[in-house]
Amino acid sequence: MDLALQIVTSGLLTGGIYALLAVGLTLIFGVLRVVNFAHGEFMMLGMYGAYWMWALWDIDPYLSVFVVVPAIFALGLLVDRLIIRRTIGAPEVTVVFATLGLSIFLQNAALTVWSADTRSVTTGYTGTAFTLGEVRASVPLVVSFGVALVLALALWAFLNNTRFGKAIQAVAQNRDAAALMGINVQRVYMMTYAIAVAGAGAMGAIAAPVFSVVPRVGLSFVITAFVIVVLGGLGSVPGAVIAALLIGVVQSVVGFMIGAAWAEIAYFAVFMAVLVLRPQGLFGRRGAEVYQGA
Amino acid sequence: MRPITRHALLLVLLGLFAFALVACEADDAAEEVDDPDDDAPAENGVDDDTDDQVRIGAMFPQSGDLAFEATEALQGVEVAVELFNEDGGLDGTPVELVDADAPDPEAGTSAVRQLVEEDEVDVIVGTYASAIASAAVPAAQRLDTLYLETTAFAAGITEGPDNVLRTTISSRALGAYAVEFIGSGLADELGVDADEMRVAMVYSDDEFGTSIAEAALDALEDSPVELVLDESYDAATVSDFSSTLLRIDEEDADALIHVSQISDGILFWRQAQELDIEIPAAIGAGGGYGQSDFAEPLGDASDGIFNVVPPTSGSIDTDALSQDAQDLLGRMQDRLEEEGYAQGVYTDWGFMGTWVFLNEVLPNAESTSTEDLLAAAQEVDVAAEDSITGFGFEFAGPDHETPGQNLRADPVVQQWQDLDLSVVFPEELAVADTINVPLPPWAERDEIEEPEDD
Numbered sequence: 001m002d003l004a005l006q007i008v009t010s011g012l013l014t015g016g017i018y019a020l021l022a023v024g025l026t027l028i029f030g031v032l033r034v035v036n037f038a039h040g041e042f043m044m045l046g047m048y049g050a051y052w053m054w055a056l057w058d059i060d061p062y063l064s065v066f067v068v069v070p071a072i073f074a075l076g077l078l079v080d081r082l083i084i085r086r087t088i089g090a091p092e093v094t095v096v097f098a099t100l101g102l103s104i105f106l107q108n109a110a111l112t113v114w115s116a117d118t119r120s121v122t123t124g125y126t127g128t129a130f131t132l133g134e135v136r137a138s139v140p141l142v143v144s145f146g147v148a149l150v151l152a153l154a155l156w157a158f159l160n161n162t163r164f165g166k167a168i169q170a171v172a173q174n175r176d177a178a179a180l181m182g183i184n185v186q187r188v189y190m191m192t193y194a195i196a197v198a199g200a201g202a203m204g205a206i207a208a209p210v211f212s213v214v215p216r217v218g219l220s221f222v223i224t225a226f227v228i229v230v231l232g233g234l235g236s237v238p239g240a241v242i243a244a245l246l247i248g249v250v251q252s253v254v255g256f257m258i259g260a261a262w263a264e265i266a267y268f269a270v271f272m273a274v275l276v277l278r279p280q281g282l283f284g285r286r287g288a289e290v291y292q293g294a
Numbered sequence: 295m296r297p298i299t300r301h302a303l304l305l306v307l308l309g310l311f312a313f314a315l316v317a318c319e320a321d322d323a324a325e326e327v328d329d330p331d332d333d334a335p336a337e338n339g340v341d342d343d344t345d346d347q348v349r350i351g352a353m354f355p356q357s358g359d360l361a362f363e364a365t366e367a368l369q370g371v372e373v374a375v376e377l378f379n380e381d382g383g384l385d386g387t388p389v390e391l392v393d394a395d396a397p398d399p400e401a402g403t404s405a406v407r408q409l410v411e412e413d414e415v416d417v418i419v420g421t422y423a424s425a426i427a428s429a430a431v432p433a434a435q436r437l438d439t440l441y442l443e444t445t446a447f448a449a450g451i452t453e454g455p456d457n458v459l460r461t462t463i464s465s466r467a468l469g470a471y472a473v474e475f476i477g478s479g480l481a482d483e484l485g486v487d488a489d490e491m492r493v494a495m496v497y498s499d500d501e502f503g504t505s506i507a508e509a510a511l512d513a514l515e516d517s518p519v520e521l522v523l524d525e526s527y528d529a530a531t532v533s534d535f536s537s538t539l540l541r542i543d544e545e546d547a548d549a550l551i552h553v554s555q556i557s558d559g560i561l562f563w564r565q566a567q568e569l570d571i572e573i574p575a576a577i578g579a580g581g582g583y584g585q586s587d588f589a590e591p592l593g594d595a596s597d598g599i600f601n602v603v604p605p606t607s608g609s610i611d612t613d614a615l616s617q618d619a620q621d622l623l624g625r626m627q628d629r630l631e632e633e634g635y636a637q638g639v640y641t642d643w644g645f646m647g648t649w650v651f652l653n654e655v656l657p658n659a660e661s662t663s664t665e666d667l668l669a670a671a672q673e674v675d676v677a678a679e680d681s682i683t684g685f686g687f688e689f690a691g692p693d694h695e696t697p698g699q700n701l702r703a704d705p706v707v708q709q710w711q712d713l714d715l716s717v718v719f720p721e722e723l724a725v726a727d728t729i730n731v732p733l734p735p736w737a738e739r740d741e742i743e744e745p746e747d748d
Contacts, residue, residue, distance in 0.1 A: 003540065006569075010536035017533065116359040118556040118582075120591035127567035127595065138568040210564070211533070212557040212591070216359065220531045248534075255537030260527040261499065263537070 002134045007256050008249055009135050015248020016145030017210070020203035021221055022228040022240040023152050024196030030235015031172045031192045034084060035092075037099040039225065040218020041106035042072055042197040046204020047213040048114060054121045054208070061121055062143065065205035072201030076194030084193055085186065103218075110215035120212040140209040147206050151199060152241045159237065168192055172235050227271050233284020243282055246270070348662055349390045350375065350648075351409030353420040353430065358397030363585075364422035367445045368393065369635040370644030371419055373626055378652040389652065396421065399429035406433040416662035417442055419648055422640065424448030424465070424502045431455045440664045444647030445640050447580060448505045452690070452699040457664045459655070459671050459689055461647030463604040463703040464696060465502070468579050469509025469551075471705045472602045476549050477519045479707070479719045480575055480600075483731040486548055489518035494542045494573075496562075497553035498529035498581075506553045506579045522547055529555050535562045539571045549575040556582035560591050567595060567736050574732035577602060577707070584639065589710050594739055596710040598730025600718075605684035605706045606642040609717050611725050616679045622649070623682040646683045650676055654687070668698065678702065684723065 021043055028036045046068050053064035083102060087095045129136040159165035170178040171188045179185045204213075211217065228247055232239025247267045254266035274282060352371050355364040372391060379388035392413045394405035402421065409415045418434050419442040421427040427446040434441040435457045443451055443460040447468060452460050477488040484491075493514065497507040503526070514521045522545040525538050539562070542550065550573050552562065559582035566573065577600040582588045584603050589596040607623050615623070626645055630637050656662075659670035668689075676687035686702035694701075707719035709728055716726035 014534040116362055118587045120560055122591050127564050129568040136569050212560050214557060220533060252537050256540055260525050260538050
């Protein structure tokens, strides 16, 4: 087995999972300046959606994602209306605790409704792998990797090639100037939040064949996703993808060379080093970082 | 760094800190127990001499992540108390059961105070979760109340406190037994000399995982078996086992000891299959490996995986039990059915531990003071065949290194066979022969079957 290639491949594929979550998070961060601690819970809801559609009606998660994503998108619109919108412009602490509160609420709601049981989706491709020479690549992880890249690319194209995408970028750069130019800032916020959490929901459904779902599953991923967002540069979609893949590979390489317990230490070391050398992150634009809160 | 960037970073750090606070709730609770302000002994509020009715406080997680299996244990306790009262209770007076929800260590210490100071219980029975028990036992100790642990394994529970009776096994025994099995029964099955056996140790870095792993690592030092990998991980955040699996493969391990919860156990084996990593034998130590939620998603891939646990009525040959024990098992099962309760492994341990306390300790104690109850416990002598769980009861004395520990709570090795756990070691308790030793190559295993829908 070409060990080095296998380690890097495994790291890249794990990074793909992180990327799906981080892309949405960086959008919310970059545009709304909201630290969305509930992001992992939207992923959890996506996983439960995929799980139940598989358990009750035998629908493959790769199909149920088309139901899960619109549902989470609608939930995102609702959450924006009820919570997020009211925190824009409030002190940062209010924003942090509003989304943290939402996170705890959603976790406990899941716990009450679905209990703490560990639920796992098993499909025909679970446990299977593509083989390239001596290197093996998990089928469900390759799929999630592909979906992450396609979604990130689509989002990047949307932001750069559509009128609404440019409006989102304008709001990210300067909310007041964008409003003066006639952009409906409130609507941009609402759509951005809903698109981003729908991405987390998509990740949940796509990852369901890989990871078991419990009410706290989002917590496992969201802290790493925050590191990725800052590392890649606030608001930068390509930055989030590259940083996610980097973190995945660092975890895998250090985990093999030194041990699993050191993997997290290693990527935080990378995180700190990048921030010291390049405070705006790998792909962050200084102009896009201007804080526009109260 | 530009000030505005610092602003954004501060926001992230503040948020991460808040998140960490939530995640570390358990640690804070454990520290709270050691708060010197709390050191002054509180009023017990119980007058042992004048209160005729004995009150038992049952403290288990009834909400939160741990509620499902902990509720099984609580139901076992409830049924034990009901049957004891049906038999006449304590000298004709029924024992009263008061329950309290303890979903985490912080709630556990609060529940102890509530049960002792407000509900005036004489004894606390718990707890299912090692972390909760580890926080609650010292709290009960300060309130001079006996703590009966029926289901939590952490070694520390009976390595220090002097107010504990633990009816179930200590993690120290679990870890040591896993090593003993590898060096004897498993080595024979694999056809490898014990001094040539290579073992990888992989465990979650929580209290449950580390306490078993430390015991296993200690036992490995005195064993001819060679430790080739010692790897811990955070079960709450792990998302990739590929590097660990590749290390196991590189080290050419003959056997794996894995202490995990359910989700990480499933992820580990799915990734082993994807990476085509061959591990000749794997031994789980309680936790996730003993749960059907672990085996069902793996399907046939779970066939042959071992698990070290204390036995239960479901995993032993109950025909070999004494007639009294068989009758007791029947009574318990009838009552569970009447109440609409399912019988799980924790039901058995919760029931039998409480039953022994009610019938063998309480009637022989001069009062319900910790001292008198512990003294009465010294006289307990229940043989394995007289217990529905298949292990007997004899409590270590105050001078023993593990005071209050049930010295007859010996583990057994079970093996997943066709989605059921069967005892395969030691021979005298085995109900089935081992299968899949060594575990067959992935290509030769049957395709994973989809479990039944919920």
